[in-house]
Amino acid sequence: MGGSAAKVVFTLLVTLAIIIPCLEAGIAEYDDFLKNQAEEAHTIALESYVPTPEFVASELNYHVHLAMQNSTRRGLRAPRNPAFGPCDSTNPIDNCWRCNKDWANDRYQLAKCGKGFGRRAVGGLGGPIYVVNDTSDDDMQNPKPGTIRHAVTQQGPLWITFSRSMRITLQQELMISSDKTIDGRGANVQFKDGGGLTMQFVNNIIIHGIRVKNIVPKDGGMIRDSYNHVGHRTRSDGDAISIFGASNIWIDHVSLSNSADGLIDVIEGSTAITVSNCHMTRHNDVMLFGASDTNPHVNDKLMQITVAFNHFGQGLSQRMPRCRFGFFHVLNNDYTHWQIYAIGGSSKPTILSQGNRFIAPNLDFAKEITHRDYATPEQWMQWQWQSDMDLLMNGATFNTTGAPIQMTYKKGLIMKPRDGTHVSRLTRHAGALNCYAGFPC
Ligand SMILES: *[C@@H]1O[C@H](CO)[C@@H](O)[C@H](O)[C@H]1NC(C)=O
Ligand SMILES: *[C@@H]1O[C@H](CO)[C@@H](O)[C@H](O)[C@H]1NC(C)=O
Ligand SMILES: *[C@@H]1O[C@H](CO)[C@@H](O)[C@H](O)[C@H]1NC(C)=O
Numbered sequence: 506m507g508g509s510a511a512k513v514v515f516t517l518l519v520t521l522a523i524i525i526p527c528l529e530a531g532i533a534e535y536d537d538f539l540k541n542q543a544e545e546a547h548t549i550a551l552e553s554y555v556p557t558p559e560f561v562a563s564e565l566n567y568h569v570h571l572a573m574q575n576s577t578r579r580g581l582r583a584p585r586n587p588a589f590g591p592c593d594s595t596n597p598i599d600n601c602w603r604c605n606k607d608w609a610n611d612r613y614q615l616a617k618c619g620k621g622f623g624r625r626a627v628g629g630l631g632g633p634i635y636v637v638n639d640t641s642d643d644d645m646q647n648p649k650p651g652t653i654r655h656a657v658t659q660q661g662p663l664w665i666t667f668s669r670s671m672r673i674t675l676q677q678e679l680m681i682s683s684d685k686t687i688d689g690r691g692a693n694v695q696f697k698d699g700g701g702l703t704m705q706f707v708n709n710i711i712i713h714g715i716r717v718k719n720i721v722p723k724d725g726g727m728i729r730d731s732y733n734h735v736g737h738r739t740r741s742d743g744d745a746i747s748i749f750g751a752s753n754i755w756i757d758h759v760s761l762s763n764s765a766d767g768l769i770d771v772i773e774g775s776t777a778i779t780v781s782n783c784h785m786t787r788h789n790d791v792m793l794f795g796a797s798d799t800n801p802h803v804n805d806k807l808m809q810i811t812v813a814f815n816h817f818g819q820g821l822s823q824r825m826p827r828c829r830f831g832f833f834h835v836l837n838n839d840y841t842h843w844q845i846y847a848i849g850g851s852s853k854p855t856i857l858s859q860g861n862r863f864i865a866p867n868l869d870f871a872k873e874i875t876h877r878d879y880a881t882p883e884q885w886m887q888w889q890w891q892s893d894m895d896l897l898m899n900g901a902t903f904n905t906t907g908a909p910i911q912m913t914y915k916k917g918l919i920m921k922p923r924d925g926t927h928v929s930r931l932t933r934h935a936g937a938l939n940c941y942a943g944f945p946c
Contacts, residue, residue: 531703539706542731543706546774551807554776558809565620566836566922569597569837572596572597576594595927601614601615601618603945608690615711619757620779622809624779626755628755632684634666637652637667637668638651645726645728653665654729657685659732660733664686666690673696675700675723677741678747679702680729680736681704681710684708685710690946695717696717696745705747709754710754710755714758720744725737725738745769752775757779757783759783760784760786761788762785767790767824768785774804776807776809779811780810784818785817786819789822791821795829797829810826812835815839817839817843818841824849836860836861837922840862840874844866846873849876849878850876850878853884853888854890855889856889859922860927865900872899874904875904890906893922
């Protein structure tokens with residue numbers, strides 16, 4: 506190939522590399538505002554990435570250990586919740602706030618409870634409380650005060666709560682801007698039958714205590730994505746929650762089910778993420794962490810995600826999660842249902858599975874927990890996929906590969922995970938909680 510021809514091909518490849526992610530991004534017009542936002546988001550991702558993810562993993566194990574000790578000691582003296590009796594929070598995230606009967610006057614306490622890679626997410630901490638009191642979603646560009654779309658596009662930190670139980674049907678995907686907490690405690694808040702929740706090129710968000718189901722694709726159009734910007738969006742896929750080039754995101758106690766695309770997709774160089782205490786049901790492709798194996802997506806090497814204390818329940822099929830490139834700590838989750846496989850991946854992800862309970866389905870071909878794509882055995886044998894103190898039931902098998910993951914511990918922090926027999930206690934209250942003001946949740 507002559508020099509100039511090679512140059513043309515190269516230019517074409519570079520152009521494609523820039524255009525393809527934009528199409529997937531749902532961005533119809535990549536204006537200066539968005540380019541700038543994407544660059545800033547990438548800088549934050551680089552800063553949020555930790556060079557020793559094993560340390561974050563072992564620190565979380567240490568906190569599980571402390572919290573279980575704590576809850577045993579507290580025992581029956583615990584304050585009571587009218588629905589559940591004594592507060593029996595056992596995992597270190599819940600233990601930090603759930604037994605506080607004054608939670609409704611002390612909502613910001615939650616911001617200090619994050620653990621794992623998303624631990625630095627404090628959301629709207631320090632900002633005002635915003636009460637959503639209007640379920641409508643009629644104006645995508647200038648949303649009405651009192652609506653969720655108005656709330657999430659305000660400037661600066663904001664702690665968003667709900668005046669009462671409500672069902673919100675989003676007319677388009679909801680573009681959540683940085684430094685927000687969506688806090689559904691005290692109400693039954695359902696995002697249902699409409700667009701999903703999107704976090705694109707943003708930082709520092711907590712989503713807690715809501716229910717998201719039956720999310721469907723939406724056509725797109727002009728949609729406000731922040732206080733200063735309205736963007737032209739293409740069609741959305743119908744992910745319940747989509748995290749795109751975003752960092753420091755914590756999803757906790759969210760119930761998710763039955764949506765058109767993924768329940769939680771984390772893609773395009775997102776990092777510093779925790780998915781905890783969620784309850785997922787009735788869905789095929791549950792969680793996608795990294796969307797592509799090809800070059801424009803190598804940013805996904807930055808991806809570091811904690812998946813802890815979740816219940817993967819009825820009617821789920823596969824991808825809990827399905828991973829590419831990054832480091833994934835899958836700790837103390839309850840896998841009670843899958844149809845094809847539980848944990849999968851391609852492009853050499855590192856997966857540390859610890860203290861989970863895996864109950865295989867009654868299908869002979871689906872006993873194996875793991876699934877590897879697009880690689881020869883010689884290649885995937887090198888990927889570090891390790892199982893440590895998992896509880897394997899009903900014939901479940903976990904095909905471990907690669908070298909053991911070297912745990913680097915802080916002095917005095919040599920902590921094994923709690924084994925899978927503790928999982929039903931640790932995940933008993935997964936999903937959105939019924940919280941009443943004046944009582945522990
Ligand atoms: C133990 O429980 C108390 C009160 O419920 C809580 O404030 C504290 O943070 C807990 N400690 C740990 C290590 O979880
Ligand atoms: C709803 O909330 C908005 C924004 O805070 C406020 O302006 C409005 O007065 C509230 N409406 C009602 C009926 O409380
Ligand atoms: C498990 O891994 C071995 C190689 O280590 C491979 O030969 C075998 O087919 C795998 N089994 C399953 C069920 O994936």
